[in-house]
Amino acid sequence: MTEPTPAPDVAGGGSRTATVTSPSAAHVGTSSAARTATGTNGHHVDGATPRANGHATPAAGRPAHAASESRTADDVEAGIIALWHTYGQSRQQGLRDRLVLHYAPLVKYVAGRVGTGLPAHVDVADLIQSGIFGLVDAIEKFEPERGLKFETYAMQRIRGAILDDLRSQDWVPRSVRSRARDVERALERLGGRLQRTPTDRELAAELKIGLGELRELYAQLQLTSVVALDELIAAGRSTGGAGSSLAESLPDEGAEDPIATLVDQDSRRQLADAIAQLAERDRVVVTLYYFENLTLAEIGKVLGVTESRVCQLHTRAVLRLRTKLNEQPEG
Helix, strand or coil: CEEEEEEECCCCCCEEEEEEECHHHHHHCCCHHHHHCECCCCCEHHHCEECCCCCEECCCCCCCCHHHHCCCHHHHHHHHHHHHHHHHHHCCHHHHHHHHHHHHHHHHHHHHHHHCCCCCCCCHHHHHHHHHHHHHHHHHHCCHHHCCCHHHHHHHHHHHHHHHHHHHHCCCCHHHHHHHHHHHHHHHHHHHHHCCCCCHHHHHHHHCCCHHHHHHHHHHHHHHHCCCCCCEECCHHHHCCCCEEHHHHCCCCCCCCHHHHHHHHHHHHHHHHHHHCCCHHHHHHHHHHHHCCCCHHHHHHHHCCCHHHHHHHHHHHHHHHHHHHHCCCCC
């Protein structure tokens, strides 16, 4: 009489069926290995029951599948090695997918390391998606018979896939990015040596280029200063709050400045009060000249005086207005 018992698969996944001989059958034909697991009086040592292959099975107090659930790291490693061997022979997509699931934590680790130095608007989930393609490519091209460690090989392929995807999305040529780094390093060297901000001529000499070429380089580097307007700024991003976007912090050049408007209104009021305190003839000259846009000769005809006299009246009125405005209290 036999009964099926689940046992771990060689490849580390699923289970296979092993045939176990009943106690009566084991008593009739017991191997030497099985006899070592039983006592002389027929009782089993250490609560084990004999199996057909000579190994001991768990006692009746433990379930038969407990051994398969408590798999050690060595069992997992042996299963992965067998899975690699099977995949190398058959190249089945199902086996490849099992390898991808096993090594998926590598992608998250590499994506986290690469994303550390990137802008905040770059989503780590996008990096992980690119890294998965690199992991699949690494599995398909890996040769276990070379004796190399797959994790080391895969991390390089994953990182390369992420960087390639980032470069494909970048509108700035790699040569410009390289020149930008050269300029930044030159500025750091000169700043540390001179203890001040270097001039363009000094920076050009440090880079061993002409001043005109440096200015052309500045125009190219403007492309590298583009930022995302929807990027969150201030403390809201780190504390999980709503925060505010960069677009909300940019000034509106077409909007009126409320402070400038108030200052202009106050200046107009003070000027009107000062004009009202002038003599009648001086007030007429100022009104006709500044509000009616008449010339000095035309004002002279209106007042019945010469043009030179109107000029004198205008000069006197301006001096009196300036004096009265300076006498106004501030604030």
